[in-house]
């Protein structure tokens with residue numbers, strides 16, 4: 001058995017001037033996808049469960065799925081959170097701390113449609129509601145291109161910021177742009193994270209490297225059949 005880890009960015013209608021329209025999954029599409037998971041008997045797990053599975057422990061649920069979001073867009077709270085909550089699903093939100101509370105900003109310079117980002121209260125509400133929060137760095141840099149000192153700051157300060165905000169340990173990281181190398185992994189471990197998520201496509205099997213966790217991107221162009229294929233057949 002392998003576990004699908006889904007990743008999303010924006011749950012919203014695509015902005016007309018957006019360069020990366022695929023990053024928008026509409027609330028209707030998202031609701032349909034989550035409802036399908038529910039009907040098929042999937043249970044949304046926490047990242048700690050995924051790590052436990054990798055290390056060879058048996059999970060208590062039959063069909064686990066981990067639902068993740070990158071960047072920390074405000075629409076994760078306004079649009080995705082109510083849908084997930086209504087179905088009894090949890091998820092893991094990766095936040096670039098430098099964008100917290102920002103309005104009309106972009107984590108990727110190539111994108112021309114700005115977005116609003118989660119503020120502190122929204123992050124706290126989701127955490128209090130049973131969601132997990134992870135770090136996506138501070139400034140959404142390509143970590144494999146950074147000087148050592150900046151790399152360490154990105155990993156440690158973002159972690160400390162979220163730990164201070166939520167009064168809990170932040171143990172999971174997702175690499176901005178999916179960019180990492182052996183040195184980045186070493187630094188992520190040293191910063192105290194217990195796992196890190198990539199953008200490499202595939203499901204997570206037992207015995208894998210917890211710092212190179214594969215995920216399955218869900219984008220706005222996916223039909224419900226594409227989604228079903230990814231969940232069931234993709235390895």
Ligand SMILES: [Zn+2]
Nearest residue numbers: 070071176177
């Ligand atoms: Zn990102």
